[in-house]
Amino acid sequence: MAEARQVPEVAAPAVAQGNAAYAWPTHPTYMGTDVQRIDGPDKVTGRAKYSYDIQRPNMLYGRIVRSPHPRARVVAIDLTMARQAPGVKAALAVVEPNAILMFQGEEVAAVAAATEEQARDAARLVKVQYEVLPPLTSVEQAMSPDAPKVFPDGNVREGAAEETGDLAAGFKAAAHVVEQTYNTQVQTHVSLETHGCVCEWDGDKLTAWVSTQAVHGTREGFAQALKIPQANVRVITQYMGGGFGSKFAPDAQGIICANLAKQAGAPVHLMLDRKEEHLATGNRPSAYAKIRAGVSADGMLTAFDAQTWGTGGAGVGAGFPLPYIYQFPNRRRQHKDVYINAGGARAMRAPGHPQGCFITEVLMDELADLVKLDPVDFRMKNLPPDAPDARWRAYFPIAAKLFGWDKRHPTGDATPGPIKHGFGCSANRWGGGGRGSHAHCEILPDGGVIMRCGTQDIGTGTRTLVSIVTAETLGLPIDAVNTEIGDSLYPFSGGSGGSTTAASVTPAIRVTAVKALDALKAKVAPKLGVPPADLVASDGRLHARNDRAKGMTWKEACRTLGAEPIAVDGEWQPGLSASGTSGVQMAEVEVDTETGVSKVTRLVCVQDCGLIVDKLTAESQVIGGVLFGVNYALFEDRILDRNTGQMVNPNMEWYLIGGPSDVPEITAHLVDQPERGVIGLGEPPAVATAAAIANAIANATGVRLRSLPMTPDKVLAALEQQRAGGTR
Amino acid sequence: MKVTITVNGTPYTRDVEPRTLLAYFLREHCGLTGTHVGCDTSSCGCCVAVLDGQTAVKTCTMFAVQADGHEILTVEGLAAGGALHPIQQAFSDQHGLHCGYCTPGMMLTTVALLKHTPAPTEAQIREGLAGNLCRCTGYNNIVKAVQQAADVLRQPAAATK
Ligand code: FES
Ligand code: FES
Numbered sequence: 078m079a080e081a082r083q084v085p086e087v088a089a090p091a092v093a094q095g096n097a098a099y100a101w102p103t104h105p106t107y108m109g110t111d112v113q114r115i116d117g118p119d120k121v122t123g124r125a126k127y128s129y130d131i132q133r134p135n136m137l138y139g140r141i142v143r144s145p146h147p148r149a150r151v152v153a154i155d156l157t158m159a160r161q162a163p164g165v166k167a168a169l170a171v172v173e174p175n176a177i178l179m180f181q182g183e184e185v186a187a188v189a190a191a192t193e194e195q196a197r198d199a200a201r202l203v204k205v206q207y208e209v210l211p212p213l214t215s216v217e218q219a220m221s222p223d224a225p226k227v228f229p230d231g232n233v234r235e236g237a238a239e240e241t242g243d244l245a246a247g248f249k250a251a252a253h254v255v256e257q258t259y260n261t262q263v264q265t266h267v268s269l270e271t272h273g274c275v276c277e278w279d280g281d282k283l284t285a286w287v288s289t290q291a292v293h294g295t296r297e298g299f300a301q302a303l304k305i306p307q308a309n310v311r312v313i314t315q316y317m318g319g320g321f322g323s324k325f326a327p328d329a330q331g332i333i334c335a336n337l338a339k340q341a342g343a344p345v346h347l348m349l350d351r352k353e354e355h356l357a358t359g360n361r362p363s364a365y366a367k368i369r370a371g372v373s374a375d376g377m378l379t380a381f382d383a384q385t386w387g388t389g390g391a392g393v394g395a396g397f398p399l400p401y402i403y404q405f406p407n408r409r410r411q412h413k414d415v416y417i418n419a420g421g422a423r424a425m426r427a428p429g430h431p432q433g434c435f436i437t438e439v440l441m442d443e444l445a446d447l448v449k450l451d452p453v454d455f456r457m458k459n460l461p462p463d464a465p466d467a468r469w470r471a472y473f474p475i476a477a478k479l480f481g482w483d484k485r486h487p488t489g490d491a492t493p494g495p496i497k498h499g500f501g502c503s504a505n506r507w508g509g510g511g512r513g514s515h516a517h518c519e520i521l522p523d524g525g526v527i528m529r530c531g532t533q534d535i536g537t538g539t540r541t542l543v544s545i546v547t548a549e550t551l552g553l554p555i556d557a558v559n560t561e562i563g564d565s566l567y568p569f570s571g572g573s574g575g576s577t578t579a580a581s582v583t584p585a586i587r588v589t590a591v592k593a594l595d596a597l598k599a600k601v602a603p604k605l606g607v608p609p610a611d612l613v614a615s616d617g618r619l620h621a622r623n624d625r626a627k628g629m630t631w632k633e634a635c636r637t638l639g640a641e642p643i644a645v646d647g648e649w650q651p652g653l654s655a656s657g658t659s660g661v662q663m664a665e666v667e668v669d670t671e672t673g674v675s676k677v678t679r680l681v682c683v684q685d686c687g688l689i690v691d692k693l694t695a696e697s698q699v700i701g702g703v704l705f706g707v708n709y710a711l712f713e714d715r716i717l718d719r720n721t722g723q724m725v726n727p728n729m730e731w732y733l734i735g736g737p738s739d740v741p742e743i744t745a746h747l748v749d750q751p752e753r754g755v756i757g758l759g760e761p762p763a764v765a766t767a768a769a770i771a772n773a774i775a776n777a778t779g780v781r782l783r784s785l786p787m788t789p790d791k792v793l794a795a796l797e798q799q800r801a802g803g804t805r
Numbered sequence: 806m807k808v809t810i811t812v813n814g815t816p817y818t819r820d821v822e823p824r825t826l827l828a829y830f831l832r833e834h835c836g837l838t839g840t841h842v843g844c845d846t847s848s849c850g851c852c853v854a855v856l857d858g859q860t861a862v863k864t865c866t867m868f869a870v871q872a873d874g875h876e877i878l879t880v881e882g883l884a885a886g887g888a889l890h891p892i893q894q895a896f897s898d899q900h901g902l903h904c905g906y907c908t909p910g911m912m913l914t915t916v917a918l919l920k921h922t923p924a925p926t927e928a929q930i931r932e933g934l935a936g937n938l939c940r941c942t943g944y945n946n947i948v949k950a951v952q953q954a955a956d957v958l959r960q961p962a963a964a965t966k
Binding site: 084113114116118120122123124125126127129130151192193194267268269270316317318319321351376390535536537538626681693694697698701702703704705728729730734735736737738739740742743 | 822824825829831833836838839840841842843845846847848849851870879880881883884889893894896898899900902903904905906907908909912923927928929931932934935936937938939940941942943944945946947948
C-alpha cells in the first residue's frame with residue numbers, strides 16, 4: 078500500500094542571502110500592508126465556481142460503491158441491475174473478485190447517472206458479495222501478540238532506535254523523573270468542499286476540474302493512472318474549498334470519474350459526501366508516547382527515554398518529531414508504526430508537529446512543576462540557541478507581555494466555586510520555504526498585464542499575492558494586473574502544501590515581472606533618451622529615476638510596443654525566500670469542574686512571518702491556524718467501533734468542529750523579519766495551540782490531561798482520580 | 806411533483822421528485838450553485854438560504870416541496886442592481902473569508918440575524934452564527950464583517966436594503 082503523500086519540510090537556508098537583480102523593494106507600496114483579497118467580490122456573490130459548482134452540458138453524476146467492512150475479500154461484483162436502473166449511463170467495477178479490501182470506505186464499484194438521486198439509487202443496486210475478514214480495529218489490538226497477522230510485513234513496523242548522549246548518566250543527574258504516557262487522536266481534514274472533480278473527454282484529451290492543491294501534480298496523476306500522455310490532460314482549479322494537505326492527486330475518485338466519463342461519453346461530476354470524506358481521504362495519524370524524562374534540581378533537562386507508536390491506518394506510517402524543540406542532552410527514542418484497518422493517513426497541516434508538540438510541551442509543564450519553576454522560565458532555560466528560524470527566546474517574553482502571563486497562579490486555581498481559570502503556553506516550529514515555481518508575464522500594447530502561474534489558491538490568498546507582487550514591481554494599481562492561476566496549462570508550480578506556496582510563488586512572480594519590465598524599459602529607453610538602467614516604474618509611469626517628468630504613462634509606454642506584446646518567462650530564484658519559522662502561543666481557559674467543559678477564553682499567538690506580502694491574509698492565516706489547534710485540542714476525534722472497526726461519527730454532527738461561539742477572539746502578533754525574505758505560514762500556527770490549552774487546563778484544575786481531545790469526560794475522570802488519591 | 810419557488814425574485818416552476826432537497830433544487834434545477842453543501846446533515850451551514858425574507862434555513866434539510874409557493878433568497882440574489890449588499894461588502898472588506906466555501910451560508914445567516922437583531926453584540930454575533938462552521942478563518946474577521954454590515958445597515962440611507 079502506498080505511503081501517504083507527505084509534503085516534506087524543505088531544508089532551505091533560514092535567511093535569504095540576497096539577490097541583487099531581483100531584490101524585494103525597500104520601500105514597497107503594497108507589500109506588507111493590508112491588501113484586500115482580489116477574489117473577495119467573486120466569493121461573496123457566488124460567482125466563484127468551485128469544482129463542486131461546475132456544470133457542463135449533458136453532465137452526469139457519479140457515485141462510488143464502497144466497502145462497508147474494514148476488512149473483506151470481494152467474492153463477486155454484479156453490475157447488471159445497476160446498469161438497467163433509470164438514468165444510468167455507466168457502471169464499472171473498481172476491483173476484481175478476490176481483491177482484499179483493507180479499510181471501510183475502500184472503493185469497490187461506481188456508477189454514473191443523469192441525476193444525483195438516480196446515481197445513488199443505482200449504486201444501491203450494485204450487488205457485491207463480500208467474505209468478511211476479522212479486522213484490526215485499534216492500535217492496542219494490532220499490537221497484541223494474538224492479533225491476526227493482517228498486513229503482509231506485519232501489523233507493526235519497528236523503526237531504528239535513535240540515541241544521543243549517555244542516558245544512564247542523564248538519569249543519574251536528574252533530581253526528579255516523570256514517567257507518563259501521552260496520546261493524541263486521529264484527526265480528519267474536514268475541508269468544507271469535499272474531494273472530487275468533474276471530468277470531460279474530448280476524444281483522447283481529458284479536462285478535469287478538480288478540488289486539488291496541485292494542478293500539475295494531479296495532471297501527472299491522471300496521466301499515469303489512465304496511461305495517457307500528460308499533454309492530453311488539463312487540470313483546472315479556479316476555486317477550492319480547502320485541502321489542508323489532503324488534496325494533492327486525482328485519488329481513486331478522480332480516476333473513477335475519468336473512467337465513468339469515458340464509458341458514458343459524457344462529462345461526469347463526482348464529489349464525495351461527508352462520510353466518504355472521513356473514511357477515505359486521509360487523516361492525521363494518532364500518536365502515543367510512553368516517556369521517562371529527568372530534570373536536574375536547578376531545572377535543566379537531563380534525560381529523555383521514549384517508546385512511541387501510532388497509527389496512520391492501513392499501511393501508512395505515523396511518524397512525528399520527538400522530543401520537540403527543547404534540548405534533552407541525553408535521549409533515546411524507539412518508534413513503531415502500527416497498522417490497522419482504517420483509511421490511510423495523509424499530510425495534514427504541519428504533519429507530525431502537533432503530535433510531537435503536545436506530548437513534549439505537556440511533559441515540559443510536568444517537569445517545571447516538579448522543580449517549582451514558572452513554565453516560561455523553565456522553557457527559557459532549555460531552549461536551543463537563538464537563530465533566525467528559532468527565536469523563541471525573543472518570542473516568549475513578547476507573548477508573556479501581550480498575554481499578561483505575570484498574572485498566572487500556580488497549578489490549581491484556588492478560587493472557590495466550580496469554575497476554574499488557568500494559563501498555559503507552548504512553542505512551535507516549522508520548515509517551509511520555496512523552490513521551483515515558474516511564471517509567464519505578458520505586457521500588452523494596450524497597457525494590460527497578464528501574470529500566469531500554474532499554482533492554485535487553496536483559500537490562503539495566493540491569487541492576491543501574485544497580483545500584489547506584480548503590481549508592486551510594475552508600479553501599477555493592483556487591479557491593473559490580470560492574475561491567472563489554477564490551470565495546468567500555465568507554467569509549472571508545485572503543490573500548495575508544507576507552507577511552501579508563498580515562498581515559491583512570490584519570488585517567481587518577482588523575477589518574471591522584473592524581466593518583463595526590463596523588456597519594456599529597453600523598448601522605451603531610446604524614445605525617452607534615458608538609459609534603461611535609469612528608468613523606474615512607479616505610480617503608473619515609466620520615468621527617469623531622478624526626474625519623474627522625464628517619462629511617460631504606463632499606457633503610452635505600452636503603446637510603443639506596436640503589435641507585439643512583451644512575453645517573458647521567469648522562475649523562482651534563491652535569495653528572496655527562506656525556510657524555517659518559530660512561534661509561541663499562550664492560552665487562557667475556563668473549566669467547569671462540575672460538567673468538565675473547558676472553554677478557551679483567550680489565545681495569543683506570536684509568529685515569525687518573515688517578509689510579509691499581504692498583512693491581512695497573513696494575519697488571518699495565523700488566526701485560522703490557531704482555530705485548527707483549538708479544534709484538535711477540544712473537539713475532533715475519529716472514533717472507530719472497537720468491535721466492527723467502523724467509524725461511528727462519520728459526519729459533522731458527531732465529529733465536532735468548533736463554531737464561532739466555541740472559540741474566543743484570537744490575537745495574532747506577527748513578527749515581521751523582512752531580511753529573511755518570504756517564508757511559509759500555513760502550518761506553524763496550528764501546531765502549538767493544543768499543548769497551550771492542555772497546560773492551561775492543568776493550571777486551572779490541578780489535574781493533568783495527557784490525552785487529546787480534552788473532552789468533558791476526560792476532565793471529569795481526571796478530577797475524580799485526583800479525589801481518589803492523586804493523578805500519578 | 807410540480808413546484809413553484811420564487812428564488813431571488815424569479816419564479817422557478819420545476820417538476821421534482823418528492824425527495825429532492827431544496828439545496829439540490831437550487832443548485833441543479835435552477836443552476837444557482839452559490840448555495841454549497843458541506844455536510845448534508847444540518848451541521849455546517851454552507852447551504853443556508855433565507856426563507857420568506859425572515860428565516861435562515863438549512864436547505865440540505867428541507868425538501869423542495871416544502872418551499873413550494875415560498876420565496877427563497879440565495880447569495881446570487883443579495884447584490885441589488887450590481888452593487889454589493891452591505892453584508893457582501895463587509896465580508897469582502899473585512900476579509901471574512903479564505904477559501905470562501907462557507908461564505909454564502911455565513912452571509913445568508915447574517916441577513917436573518919441582522920433582521921431580528923440589528924445591533925448585535927460580539928456574543929450575539931457568535932451565537933447567531935453558531936450553526937455555521939468555517940474551517941479556514943478562525944472567525945475573527947467574520948465577526949468583524951457582521952459588525953461592519955450591522956453598522957452600515959443601521960444607517961438611514963441603507964434602510965431600504
Ligand atoms: S450542507 Fe446543510 S448544513 Fe451542511
Ligand atoms: S473560508 Fe474556508 S470554510 Fe470558511
